[in-house]
Amino acid sequence: MFARLGWTTALGALAAAGAASATTMLALSVDELTQRSDRVVTGRVVATEPRPSEDGRRISTVVTLQIDETWKGTPAEEVRILAMGGTLDGISQVVTGAARFEEGEEVVVFLRRLRTEEALFEVVGMAQGKLAVERDTEGIPVAVPSLEGLSLVEPGKREPAPAQLGGPIPVAALQERVRASTR
Amino acid sequence: MRALLVAVLALAATPAAAWKQSTSSDTGVCLAWGERAVGWSAAIPLGGQVPEEEALEVFRRSFGVWEAETCSDLRFVEGPRAERSTGFDPKGANTNVLVVRERTCADVVPDGDPCISRRSCADEYDCWEFGDGVIAMTTVTSSNCSGRIVDADIEFNAASFRFTAVDGPRCDDSGQSGCVEMDLQNTLVHEIGHMIGLDHSEDRNATMFRTASPGETSKRALAQDDREALCAVYPKGGPARTCGPAASPAECEARRQRYHSRSGCASAGGGGGGALLAVFVAEASRRLRRRA
Numbered sequence: 227m228f229a230r231l232g233w234t235t236a237l238g239a240l241a242a243a244g245a246a247s248a249t250t251m252l253a254l255s256v257d258e259l260t261q262r263s264d265r266v267v268t269g270r271v272v273a274t275e276p277r278p279s280e281d282g283r284r285i286s287t288v289v290t291l292q293i294d295e296t297w298k299g300t301p302a303e304e305v306r307i308l309a310m311g312g313t314l315d316g317i318s319q320v321v322t323g324a325a326r327f328e329e330g331e332e333v334v335v336f337l338r339r340l341r342t343e344e345a346l347f348e349v350v351g352m353a354q355g356k357l358a359v360e361r362d363t364e365g366i367p368v369a370v371p372s373l374e375g376l377s378l379v380e381p382g383k384r385e386p387a388p389a390q391l392g393g394p395i396p397v398a399a400l401q402e403r404v405r406a407s408t409r
Numbered sequence: 410m411r412a413l414l415v416a417v418l419a420l421a422a423t424p425a426a427a428w429k430q431s432t433s434s435d436t437g438v439c440l441a442w443g444e445r446a447v448g449w450s451a452a453i454p455l456g457g458q459v460p461e462e463e464a465l466e467v468f469r470r471s472f473g474v475w476e477a478e479t480c481s482d483l484r485f486v487e488g489p490r491a492e493r494s495t496g497f498d499p500k501g502a503n504t505n506v507l508v509v510r511e512r513t514c515a516d517v518v519p520d521g522d523p524c525i526s527r528r529s530c531a532d533e534y535d536c537w538e539f540g541d542g543v544i545a546m547t548t549v550t551s552s553n554c555s556g557r558i559v560d561a562d563i564e565f566n567a568a569s570f571r572f573t574a575v576d577g578p579r580c581d582d583s584g585q586s587g588c589v590e591m592d593l594q595n596t597l598v599h600e601i602g603h604m605i606g607l608d609h610s611e612d613r614n615a616t617m618f619r620t621a622s623p624g625e626t627s628k629r630a631l632a633q634d635d636r637e638a639l640c641a642v643y644p645k646g647g648p649a650r651t652c653g654p655a656a657s658p659a660e661c662e663a664r665r666q667r668y669h670s671r672s673g674c675a676s677a678g679g680g681g682g683g684a685l686l687a688v689f690v691a692e693a694s695r696r697l698r699r700r701a
Contacts, residue, residue, distance in 0.1 A: 280529060
């Protein structure tokens with residue numbers, strides 16, 4: 227899958243290119259993601275449930291996330307995310323570039339409310355909007371992006387866009403960036 | 410010692426393969442087609458700004474790019490034009506469809522429509538439902554036991570992007586003609602890589618590298634890394650490459666039995682590992698249909 231970066235993100239990336247700092251580039255991308263999100267939360271995946279379409283042609287996955295912290299939006303105990311792709315009875319459907327979730331996984335996610343009657347959200351920016359939380363060698367939690375399957379195109383520019391969320395960032399630093407962009 | 414040094418230097422001089430095979434979302438088993446003749450069909454009508462006959466020629470050229478490598482016997486077969494529907498066909502008659510979407514689902518799907526919570530608006534409303542920043546999307550359906558791909562569909566987002574199929578300078582703005590904006594072949598050759606089970610490469614020169622830019626045409630052809638991937642996954646005369654924790658035949662059989670016990674179907678019988686997996690795929694297909 228090829229995807230395009232938003233204008234704000236792309237221009238921000240260009241501004242940061244001279245510094246060649248993955249952290250700076252990540253921060254700019256986080257700003258863009260935050261602005262497009264209704265909620266930004268941290269939490270742990272406690273359940274994943276496949277959901278076929280009515281005609282059975284597409285498989286989605288309803289991911290239940292137990293929320294630890296809400297960085298943007300209305301606080302809640304849990305949130306349900308409709309993720310693209312999934313596995314049902316041995317059939318696996320992969321939507322290249324979409325965020326994937328595993329039970330037990332600790333994550334930071336940027337979420338947008340779907341226009342559904344039930345309270346469902348989707349991840350903003352495909353795989354860009356989900357970061358896995360891991361611990362570094364000193365035990366400090368870091369948010370690790372995974373752009374697996376996601377191709378990025380920078381509109382209007384003649385060079386391929388660098389990966390915006392190309393490296394780990396301390397969760398505390400990420401939280402500060404999210405909160406700064408919501409002020 | 411000298412021999413060891415020579416060996417080490419030789420290894421260091423050999424660039425490491427940067428390509429990567431796609432994996433199943435839950436089991437991590439590598440994905441590949443079991444057969445070497447993979448069908449594809451253009452949707453009717455195809456849609457998009459590129460005149461239909463020109464677009465079809467681009468499609469043929471794009472598949473031809475992957476077919477041209479003599480180290481692999483992977484082939485693509487153009488089928489009859491298909492309906493504008495994507496995803497895994499539970500009836501088993503799966504068609505790998507290429508379709509161009511001309512409007513976004515956000516513009517045409519009413520709030521609260523059940524298709525939103527089932528991710529089925531694309532076909533029900535013939536719209537693009539992957540977000541306005543996404544140019545093209547490949548959805549690959551496979552067995553998570555064997556990793557065998559059973560369906561792959563490619564959708565293009567013409568609602569937000571202007572695709573072109575010309576040789577020329579890069580467009581300065583979206584209204585210019587005779588120039589390259591989002592090159593159709595540049596996009597499709599990459600997506601075909603996903604269709605055959607390739608993930609993104611770390612090689613910046615590869616067609617399967619994750620980034621591209623408007624006006625780019627370099628991905629119309631394969632790079633060395635893409636060729637190595639194709640030849641490794643689909644070697645001429647050899648079986649498709651497998652990797653990852655594929656489920657054992659016994660585990661696949663257990664899943665098949667669970668399916669039978671739930672659905673009440675008569676057992677289709679066992680067989681060898683490969684045959685068993687193929688049966689399982691078909692059984693799971695029926696189950697999906699039944700749920701629908």
